[in-house]
Amino acid sequence: MDTLYGLFIAPFADFGFMQRALFGSLMLSLGACPIGVFLMLRRMSLSGDAMAHAILPGAAAGFLFYGLEILPMTIGGLIAGIIVALGAGAVSRFTIQREDASMAAFYLISLAIGVLMVSIRGSSVDLMHVLFGTVLALNNEALILIGGIVAITLVSLAIFWRALVAECLDPLFLRSVSKMGSPVHFIFLGLVVLNLVGGFQALGTLLSVGLMMLPAAAARFWTARVEPMCVLAVLIGFASCIAGLLLSYHASLPSGPAIILSAGVVYFASILLGTRGILRARIIHHRHRTA
Amino acid sequence: MTQTCLTFRDLTLGYSSHPAIHHLDGTIRKGSLTAVVGANGSGKSTLMKGIVGVLKPMAGEVVRAPGVRAAYLPQQSELDRSFPARVVDLVSLGLWPKRGMLGRYTSEDRAAVSQALMAVGLGGFEKRPIDTLSGGQLQRTLFARVLLQDADLILLDEPFNAVDAKTVGDLIALIKRWHGEERTIMVVVHDLDLVRQNFPETLLLARQPIAWGETRETLKPENLLRARRFHEAWEENAPWCEPDENAHGHDHHDHAHGHDHDHHHGAGPRAA
Numbered sequence: 001m002d003t004l005y006g007l008f009i010a011p012f013a014d015f016g017f018m019q020r021a022l023f024g025s026l027m028l029s030l031g032a033c034p035i036g037v038f039l040m041l042r043r044m045s046l047s048g049d050a051m052a053h054a055i056l057p058g059a060a061a062g063f064l065f066y067g068l069e070i071l072p073m074t075i076g077g078l079i080a081g082i083i084v085a086l087g088a089g090a091v092s093r094f095t096i097q098r099e100d101a102s103m104a105a106f107y108l109i110s111l112a113i114g115v116l117m118v119s120i121r122g123s124s125v126d127l128m129h130v131l132f133g134t135v136l137a138l139n140n141e142a143l144i145l146i147g148g149i150v151a152i153t154l155v156s157l158a159i160f161w162r163a164l165v166a167e168c169l170d171p172l173f174l175r176s177v178s179k180m181g182s183p184v185h186f187i188f189l190g191l192v193v194l195n196l197v198g199g200f201q202a203l204g205t206l207l208s209v210g211l212m213m214l215p216a217a218a219a220r221f222w223t224a225r226v227e228p229m230c231v232l233a234v235l236i237g238f239a240s241c242i243a244g245l246l247l248s249y250h251a252s253l254p255s256g257p258a259i260i261l262s263a264g265v266v267y268f269a270s271i272l273l274g275t276r277g278i279l280r281a282r283i284i285h286h287r288h289r290t291a
Numbered sequence: 292m293t294q295t296c297l298t299f300r301d302l303t304l305g306y307s308s309h310p311a312i313h314h315l316d317g318t319i320r321k322g323s324l325t326a327v328v329g330a331n332g333s334g335k336s337t338l339m340k341g342i343v344g345v346l347k348p349m350a351g352e353v354v355r356a357p358g359v360r361a362a363y364l365p366q367q368s369e370l371d372r373s374f375p376a377r378v379v380d381l382v383s384l385g386l387w388p389k390r391g392m393l394g395r396y397t398s399e400d401r402a403a404v405s406q407a408l409m410a411v412g413l414g415g416f417e418k419r420p421i422d423t424l425s426g427g428q429l430q431r432t433l434f435a436r437v438l439l440q441d442a443d444l445i446l447l448d449e450p451f452n453a454v455d456a457k458t459v460g461d462l463i464a465l466i467k468r469w470h471g472e473e474r475t476i477m478v479v480v481h482d483l484d485l486v487r488q489n490f491p492e493t494l495l496l497a498r499q500p501i502a503w504g505e506t507r508e509t510l511k512p513e514n515l516l517r518a519r520r521f522h523e524a525w526e527e528n529a530p531w532c533e534p535d536e537n538a539h540g541h542d543h544h545d546h547a548h549g550h551d552h553d554h555h556h557g558a559g560p561r562a563a
Contacts, residue, residue: 041374163392166384169376172369176343176361177387177440224375224420 011249017136021245024138024202027146029237031153032195034230036216041168045213050107052196052209054084056114070142074197081193084110133204136255142201149198153191160184203256214263221274236266296321296475301351304341311337313498322473326486329496335479336366339448362442364433366449372422378432379417385439407435412461426453447478463489497521
């Protein structure tokens with residue numbers, strides 16, 4: 001009993017920084033995982049990654065002018081991300097170019113600007129911090145920011161749920177009954193940026209997209225409906241955060257990669273064992289019904 | 292007194308400055324059932340898109356009578372069949388005009404969804420994932436959604452593609468029921484026998500209307516021949532269509548002739 005307590009409870013009970021890390025990362029999962037589900041269903045899984053790179057120059061600008069301060073870096077990242085999202089979205093909506101190409105163009109330009117800005121002032125240590133974050137150093141400011149982002153995300157999802165589902169499922173139909181199609185797409189891109197920015201203090205710009213996509217990708221193997229898929233993705237996100245933080249504590253590993261790799265383990269397990277996974281489809285499913 | 296549902300005024304629709312519907316004038320009567328026929332590329336689907344508003348006119352306009360709500364079943368749906376949704380989720384989208392983005396679905400709505408599925412012969416399919424449906428079943432599911440939209444103007448673009456004979460019969464019966472309910476219906480069809488048997492009015496298109504009116508008149512052999520001679524390809528350097536001074540206020544048949552001339556349709560020898 002004591003060993004169990006020592007393994008699972010004590011790290012969180014004894015250390016304030018672990019509690020903050022747990023609280024922050026659980027909140028992040030609550031907002032980012034459902035967003036990841038919709039990114040995946042819209043075949044934009046890699047766009048999340050692109051957006052994560054795109055917020056770098058904004059964060060770097062904040063860092064250049066104010067040092068390692070959460071608020072300026074977040075606001076900078078938000079602005080850069082929104083410019084890229086709107087720019088890429090607008091190019092794909094109003095020209096013949098598809099969103100994958102315009103997104104690639106915009107984020108690469110943005111990324112190059114970001115790397116340039118970091119290198120002007122900082123050492124490679126600073127760059128590492130921006131890229132990989134530190135969930136173990138979340139301060140009150142950061143937690144409040146993450147809380148606000150999660151609240152905005154959940155409220156927006158509740159309001160625009162039906163339009164978002166319709167826009168994914170049958171965009172032409174949505175255009176024929178309502179003018180919500182384009183606005184809901186941009187609102188969604190805004191939420192993606194918001195959640196990536198929320199995650200980058202904790203996980204860094206590169207890994208924050210991991211907490212968004214991996215639980216979603218894993219949840220896809222378990223259910224054929226959107227609502228349970230979102231709930232499951234959030235639960236997988238929770239489990240990954242707890243497991244990752246414990247792993248990082250006991251084995252002295254960096255926390256960000258530990259969290260994302262935990263989600264990676266769930267992903268691989270889901271590929272194999274999920275109700276829509278490999279084993280079920282190939283091996284166990286020999287029997288069939290008469291009609 | 293007959294009321295109009297749709298009015299086309301000098302309507303030109305198309306893609307990258309090439310018209311697919313060229314200077315269309317005319318009206319669709321409220322409660323009418325019209326078949327839209329014509330060769331590939333004659334502008335049938337384009338006209339549908341123009342009416343529903345997903346394609347903006349290059350010139351002229353489509354005017355809907357006030358308060359008319361349209362339901363549209365496209366030929367090439369942008370439906371994502373891999374999306375994790377059930378039949379009931381897809382059909383429930385048809386409640387949008389009634390409930391909008393935020394309105395809750397009531398038990399009455401759910402009963403209406405079941406009834407719509409029953410009406411297209413898919414009773415009990417509510418829980419089926421949409422990626423397990425056959426092509427014909429999906430088409431009927433989309434019909435159920437149109438049914439649920441409860442629209443005054445129903446636009447169906449080749450709804451009978453990939454649908455077996457029995458189902459075509461069921462869907463025709465449904466269309467006739469809508470016709471009986473005084474809804475205005477336009478259907479793009481290729482099967483002319485089907486049109487002769489079931490549709491009182493026909494619009495024969497070849498970028499311009501070749502003939503428009505009572506089905507038996509419209510589908511006369513000489514009209515069909517004229518429609519067949521229609522030249523489908525765009526001519527890259529076709530001359531610009533200049534607006535003529537008296538574009539409005541004359542018979543649209545005359546107008547069609549005028550533009551025939553402008554665009555060399557059917558004039559001169561041409562390699563088949």
